[in-house]
Amino acid sequence: MSDQVKIKTENLRQFTKMILGNFISEQDARITADVLLAADVRGIESHGVARLQRYISGLKQGVILPIGEAKIIKETPVSIVADGQGGMGQPITCKIMEKCIEKARTHFMCFASIRNSNHYGIAGYYTKMALEENMIGISLTNSAPLVLPTFSSEAVIGTNPISIGIPAQKHRPFLLDMATSTVPRGKLEVYARKNKPMPDSWATDEKGIPSVDPSLVLHNMVHRIGGGLLPLGGGGELTGGHKGFGLSAVVDIFSGVLSSGKLGKDVYGEKGKPAGVCHFIGAIHPDAFCGLKEISSNMDDYIDMLKSSRPAEGEDYIYVAGEKEYRNEEKNAQEMWLQDKVFQNLRDLGKEFGLTLPSL
């Protein structure tokens, strides 16, 4: 694989942390590096260290502030409203999630709606924090407006992911982490590079008509001509696109309406100003319901039932949410591959701070 470079996972983590440490506290740099690495090792490269350059630019330009803690605006035994004050999404969200988990130990559950934050990496990271404490986790975030409401040609909603995790016993926990658009923008880029037509449920042309031409759609997105990604289910209502739109709106609402933050096209709405990304996270203690022992054992039975269903012709395996990512995690624990382009960008970035990223 000549367009990929092999590195030690731990080296990449340290390198990322050291670079971030020039702008934010060591603790916040450690958290942010951990969230970025979690994406790469889980195989979600679009949300990994490839984003570091963008974070550093944001910190330099002052559109991301070197703040790693949210201000608590309101608190009840089971809920939090917090203001990220334009700071780094990862440490802000991580610390509030720790608070949610702590409160859920006493009060059975706690949910937080956070406004004025920034890109927080993969939604599933925070869900996993709850899973590691044997709790049920939830994590939602709004994001840059790239997606069309049903019957619209104007991208005013984000790819707004939903992540939900539930502990199991013999199986790894169920861990859903999905954008509410059919695909992320990165998928179009892959198809454009290969000059390959895409399915017509992914995106539309500038008139809002489903398109199979990824280059056209990307050109229109970059130049803000119109059109964009389609919600899960595709265009119109015939194949359920209004459902994906509805789910995307729910994510916006829990993240931004409940916290009185930015919504829809106002997220990243003013160039040079803080993005105002909003999140919704939470933890539910299993004792709120049938308790960990029963719930995790029920989960095992359920996962077994799903996996033992008869495969479709040509298939031989039924995947459960999170399974592919767990496999990547194991594979990439010690060493991992980086796209050559990403590796070179990181090296250039490192030079600026007198840091080197060794390859294997």
Next chain:
Amino acid sequence: MSDQVKIKTENLRQFTKMILGNFISEQDARITADVLLAADVRGIESHGVARLQRYISGLKQGVILPIGEAKIIKETPVSIVADGQGGMGQPITCKIMEKCIEKARTHFMCFASIRNSNHYGIAGYYTKMALEENMIGISLTNSAPLVLPTFSSEAVIGTNPISIGIPAQKHRPFLLDMATSTVPRGKLEVYARKNKPMPDSWATDEKGIPSVDPSLVLHNMVHRIGGGLLPLGGGGELTGGHKGFGLSAVVDIFSGVLSSGKLGKDVYGEKGKPAGVCHFIGAIHPDAFCGLKEISSNMDDYIDMLKSSRPAEGEDYIYVAGEKEYRNEEKNAQEMWLQDKVFQNLRDLGKEFGLTLPSL
């Protein structure tokens, strides 16, 4: 419209309540009739009085028990686990939702996971109960296994709907109520009657290969040959079908895993035995977050933003979740149309109990 019959909505409600009153208490009959009518007036006919015959058969055969109240198995300030004891889904769920709303007044939120219940009608009914008290509502239920996991050819999960509602001020509340399959089975029946090919993201043949032949798929479903409905996003992963599958599993988990109830293909798993349907419902007080005034006003702004986005070519209106159903509700408040077949079935059912349903 010669295949439709016009009736007074109030007459249909009374008629439905009187028939049910032969089996369950007057209060429970009133609640059940109200939930069924809510479906019809909102235009979701598949979940309306057309189901009455099936409920009555179930009650006669003892697979639905004449019980209208769940047994509380566990309770915390913010959660309930309840056992429906094989009773009627509507009164059971309605009473537990009232309890959730009551508890949310004091403790900011309450969620209930209910096992051993039956079909509870439209998910959105219970969400709406929360909205009427100016709270945020959620309602999920598992259901008969008609849907395929991604890469499977065996229907082991339900159409498992998700309903979420959030209060607004000048606008009607946001009210999402969607199956997590691309379409419900009824949509295939409509296409089969018209001999029309269906989109290939709706269902598969017996081998799990997407099919455009609704008659074939329905035949296979009735005779349990294999195949079934596809999750939202369609077959495989290319168009996001694994996301619909993941969401459907989440509904099963919150309804049946948290309550230690029936899951997946075990729901309606034994003929002649109680179905064991499970639900998850809950209410969140706006004071848990930014309060009703801010939240409902934020919702107005958000809905305005979505609706004012530029329509796609050939379209002129952006719908928000629940909007079409509110319009139907207004239209059908006094008088409504019933399919002639449904009307005749109800008349036949009425004769059995000495009741008549007058048409206009």
